[in-house]
Amino acid sequence: MDIAVLIKQVPVSNNVSVDPETHALIRGSAEGMINPADLNAIEEAMVLKEQTGGKVVVFTMGPPDAEKALREAMALGCDESCLITDRVVAGGDTIATARVLAEAIKKYGNFELVLGGALSADGATGQVGAMVAECLGIPHIAEIQSVKYDEDAPDKIEAVKKVYGERFLVRAALPAVLSVNFGCNVPRLATLRSTRAAKNKPLTTYTNAELGLPEEQVGIQGSPTTVIDSFEPTGGRMAEMIEGTPEELAAKLKNLIDEEKGNL
Amino acid sequence: MAKGICVFAENYNGKLEPASAELVSAARLIQETTKEEISAVVVAENCDDIIEELKGLGVAKIYVVKTSRDLLLEDDAASQVMADMLKKIDPSSVLIPATPTGRSLFSRVAMKLNCGLTADCTELLVGTKEDGTYYIKQNKPSYGENVFVTIITKDGYYPQMMTVRPGVYTVPEKTEGNAEVIYMDDIEVPESKIEVVEVLPQEESTDSILSSEIVVVGGRGALEEDNFEVVKAFADKIGAAIGGTRPMVDTETIPFDHQIGQTGLTIRPKICISLGVSGAIQHTEGIKDTKLFVAINTDENAAIFKVADYGMKADLREVLENYLKL
Numbered sequence: 001m002d003i004a005v006l007i008k009q010v011p012v013s014n015n016v017s018v019d020p021e022t023h024a025l026i027r028g029s030a031e032g033m034i035n036p037a038d039l040n041a042i043e044e045a046m047v048l049k050e051q052t053g054g055k056v057v058v059f060t061m062g063p064p065d066a067e068k069a070l071r072e073a074m075a076l077g078c079d080e081s082c083l084i085t086d087r088v089v090a091g092g093d094t095i096a097t098a099r100v101l102a103e104a105i106k107k108y109g110n111f112e113l114v115l116g117g118a119l120s121a122d123g124a125t126g127q128v129g130a131m132v133a134e135c136l137g138i139p140h141i142a143e144i145q146s147v148k149y150d151e152d153a154p155d156k157i158e159a160v161k162k163v164y165g166e167r168f169l170v171r172a173a174l175p176a177v178l179s180v181n182f183g184c185n186v187p188r189l190a191t192l193r194s195t196r197a198a199k200n201k202p203l204t205t206y207t208n209a210e211l212g213l214p215e216e217q218v219g220i221q222g223s224p225t226t227v228i229d230s231f232e233p234t235g236g237r238m239a240e241m242i243e244g245t246p247e248e249l250a251a252k253l254k255n256l257i258d259e260e261k262g263n264l
Numbered sequence: 265m266a267k268g269i270c271v272f273a274e275n276y277n278g279k280l281e282p283a284s285a286e287l288v289s290a291a292r293l294i295q296e297t298t299k300e301e302i303s304a305v306v307v308a309e310n311c312d313d314i315i316e317e318l319k320g321l322g323v324a325k326i327y328v329v330k331t332s333r334d335l336l337l338e339d340d341a342a343s344q345v346m347a348d349m350l351k352k353i354d355p356s357s358v359l360i361p362a363t364p365t366g367r368s369l370f371s372r373v374a375m376k377l378n379c380g381l382t383a384d385c386t387e388l389l390v391g392t393k394e395d396g397t398y399y400i401k402q403n404k405p406s407y408g409e410n411v412f413v414t415i416i417t418k419d420g421y422y423p424q425m426m427t428v429r430p431g432v433y434t435v436p437e438k439t440e441g442n443a444e445v446i447y448m449d450d451i452e453v454p455e456s457k458i459e460v461v462e463v464l465p466q467e468e469s470t471d472s473i474l475s476s477e478i479v480v481v482g483g484r485g486a487l488e489e490d491n492f493e494v495v496k497a498f499a500d501k502i503g504a505a506i507g508g509t510r511p512m513v514d515t516e517t518i519p520f521d522h523q524i525g526q527t528g529l530t531i532r533p534k535i536c537i538s539l540g541v542s543g544a545i546q547h548t549e550g551i552k553d554t555k556l557f558v559a560i561n562t563d564e565n566a567a568i569f570k571v572a573d574y575g576m577k578a579d580l581r582e583v584l585e586n587y588l589k590l
Contacts, residue, residue, distance in 0.1 A: 031445075036513075094371070095380055099572075106465035121510065124546065125383035126364075130339065130371030139340045139457040142368035160464065161337065163364050164276045167464040170337055173457040183521040183529070224380025229414035230406065239559060239575035247578050250586035253537075253558060256574060257478075257502055260535050260556040264477055 001052040004105050005078060006116035007038040007060050011071045034069050035187045037117025039183035044147050044180050045115050046077045052149060055079040059104055061089060061097060067203060072199035075190035082108055086207040088215055093223035098131030099142035100218055103211045111175060113157060118143040118179040140177040141170050145184045267420045269294055270355035273318055274365055278310035280317040283361030283430035286323045290388050296378045297390040298398045300356065303327060305364060307345050309334045319441030326445045327353055331453050338456035339497045343372035348451045350377065355423050357400055362427035374425055382426040402426045405545040456530055473522055476505035480534040481524055483509045485540015491581050492517055495539055495561045498584045507531060509547045525550035539580045543568030
């Protein structure tokens with residue numbers, strides 16, 4: 001089974017700010033990492049690959065240095081990678097971004113399964129996976145806990161999804177998109193050897209020239225929504241501040257905890 | 265001209281989800297300015313109880329597609345039904361609960377209607393354009409420390425569609441409802457490529473952090489020097505499980521699956537002691553329903569103090585070392 005995995009780079013820390021003029025994200029540092037939930041998606045892809053054979057291709061959209069994230073994903077076992085990088089597609093909202101990712105997947109080849117992290121550590125909209133599925137006209141199961149593929153039913157995939165306080169076993173006809181929850185498995189680690197091997201694995205770069213999407217459908221121009229303002233929250237509630245020496249604070253903390261423990 | 269505020273009536277097992285009821289309150293606040301009609305859209309197999317509940321919330325119209333099967337998790341089919349309904353109703357805005365179903369279903373609807381979908385709003389305000397028409401300012405927390413952004417749906421894209429975080433608005437008081445119920449029988453329910461095979465038995469939660477009534481949460485401050493040793497000793501002393509923010513996970517101080525927050529776990533301990541946590545909303549989102557929440561941080565402006573019940577501007581190490589002597 002050939003699998004596409006969608007990943008995104010997120011800032012290493014949450015210490016990012018918003019440019020007051022453009023409202024664009026200012027990354028605290030140039031350092032990015034693969035979004036944690038996407039690592040869980042890669043792990044699911046690797047397990048399925050071990051079971052079924054086929055190849056795993058990792059996709060990301062971003063600046064040229066997003067290659068780093070793709071190499072890292074290939075060091076984790078992904079076979080090939082695809083970077084979509086073009087000023088024209090940058091800065092899009094979820095709709096404009098999903099359109100580009102879906103087009104890149106279509107152009108790259110035939111995939112039975114598309115996996116991605118359910119939520120990103122920065123934007124956390126949880127929307128792109130479903131939107132990619134819609135663009136591709138295939139089913140999507142969101143926020144899943146585990147994936148199961150049965151060779152005796154090769155045109156289907158099963159997933160466990162928790163919602164409404166229940167756990168559901170859900171089946172989708174392939175091809176399908178699955179969005180994988182953060183923490184649902186333990187992602188493997190890269191080794192020195194796999195990191196070295198990843199340097200020579202294929203990386204295909206697409207600009208919008210290859211994808212051929214109309215400019216009014218992608219990037220900032222193709223986004224139905226736009227950020228018009230950013231502000232610091234004002235007012236709101238505030239904790240009751242307790243003052244004192246460390247000794248006094250420790251004693252007060254103990255009182256609070258003991259009192260509440262009495263109510264447990 | 266598109267008109268009206270439409271609320272998605274999310275339902276499960278024939279009952280309206282409370283997060284949808286809350287949105288009627290959000291819609292009323294918009295209505296105060298725009299004077300638009302508030303309606304609800306329902307797609308369900310068993311609609312009767314849902315319709316009664318919606319009537320009691322005081323909406324003007326209830327649009328219903330009664331399906332011959334439960335569309336639970338069948339986003340491909342349900343999104344088509346919803347898109348067809350919205351095309352006919354032609355509202356100016358659609359409010360959706362920011363729940364797993366809300367975001368996955370309406371992501372597809374938004375793509376079908378090419379109308380955009382703003383995620384996870386915490387406040388909806390009304391703005392006025394130069395021509396006197398209204399638009400909705402969709403406020404939501406943004407990345408990083410405590411910054412909010414205002415998002416709008418650009419001119420030419422309709423309806424304005426947004427998911428709203430559950431718990432921001434309250435369920436309106438019950439009224440004597442006389443909503444008009446409109447069955448949209450001409451809308452077809454397509455086949456789905458998704459099926460719910462079965463409901464699985466509940467898992468025993470073996471993860472101590474999810475079941476623990478007392479949790480100690482460490483942040484960046486807990487990573488300084490060997491503070492974490494003190495934090496661990498403190499957690500042991502009070503019988504707490506340890507969770508952390510992303511820096512703790514990034515440095516592998518705590519396991520990957522003990523990250524608390526938007527992309528990690530949501531915990532509901534009775535007692536939460538937060539140590540050296542700045543309080544980014546991505547993290548504080550993951551702590552709910554506490555009875556006692558104490559935060560210790562050296563920065564008196566730390567956002568965590570807006571979430572905690574009690575705050576101590578102090579060095580966590582000094583306080584905890586003294587605590588361990590008690």
